[in-house]
Amino acid sequence: MSLTLAQFNDFNQAQATSTLLTCCTSSRWAREVASARPFTTLEALSAHSDTIWGKVQQQESDLLEALDGHPxxxxxxxxxxxxxxxxxxxxxxxxxxxxxxxxxxxxxxxxxxxxxxxxxxxxxxxxxxxxxxxxxxxxxxxxxxxxxxxxxxxxxxxxxxxxxxxxxxxxxxx
CATH class of the missing domain: 1.10.3330.10 (Oxo-4-hydroxy-4-carboxy-5-ureidoimidazoline decarboxylase)
Structure with missing residues (x-):
């Protein structure tokens, strides 16, 4: 799947969250990043992702949820x-x-x-x-x-x- 940011920004919250879960299986990370839309650039999305990840990794249960998404x-x-x-x-x-x-x-x-x-x-x-x-x-x-x-x-x-x-x-x- 390849999306434009415009398509992603137009998704409803559930669609955006679901899409982000293909990148990281932390539900908190996906919800919080999706909630920050719209993004004008991939760099802005990535920067916000890093900020949210900095918070998510502080909560062990959220981190373990992300790790569980890997074989x-x-x-x-x-x-x-x-x-x-x-x-x-x-x-x-x-x-x-x-x-x-x-x-x-x-x-x-x-x-x-x-x-x-x-x-x-x-x-x-x-x-x-x-x-x-x-x-x-x-x-x-x-x-x-x-x-x-x-x-x-x-x-x-x-x-x-x-x-x-x-x-x-x-x-x-x-």
Whole structure:
């Protein structure tokens, strides 16, 4: 889907919120960004998104809701089954995991489970442009952190992903 800002600005609140949920599954973020329409530029929308995200990430339940909208890195079955509303925007984001060697994928799966067990939420990383090995290296580097540090890391990575998805959503159709 590709929209113009004018089309988005004309949506009713429910349509705008639903559209934004394809970029980030925090209902608070989506509602608050949708409520701030109209936006005259993508830059203004992105800036407002950042401001709202700064508030949302302060509330752990809102942050965890956003993180729940992601499959585990490399888990394509989860992507297709659980996250249908973000499937189109997320599928290529993990393309580096699609070409990985089996042992790297197995290590990612094991590391993801250890991360989930330790922190109570999935490992999230801005995966675009990263190989499976790079994602594994980042996961292993972050695994020793404490939960508070990882909540901050996850919030930062989520915002990068949200910005990418907003840019793709409003990219002019060619």
């Amino acid at each position: 585990q890195i490399g888990n394509v079955a989860t992507l297709k089954e659980k996250y249908r509303n973000t499937q189109d925007s997320a599928a290529h984001e993990q393309s580096g995991a699609n070409e990985a060697e089996d042992e790297v994928l197995e290590a990612l799966a094991q590391g993801n489970q250890e991360y989930l067990d330790k922190f109570g939420f999935i490992f999230i990383v801005f995966a675009t442009g990263k190989s499976a090995q790079q994602m594994l290296d980042l996961l292993l580097a972050r695994l020793p952190n404490d939960r508070a540090t990882e909540l901050v890391n996850a919030a930062t990575e989520q915002n990068k992903i949200t910005r990418l998805r907003l840019n793709k959503l409003f990219k002019p159709a060619v």
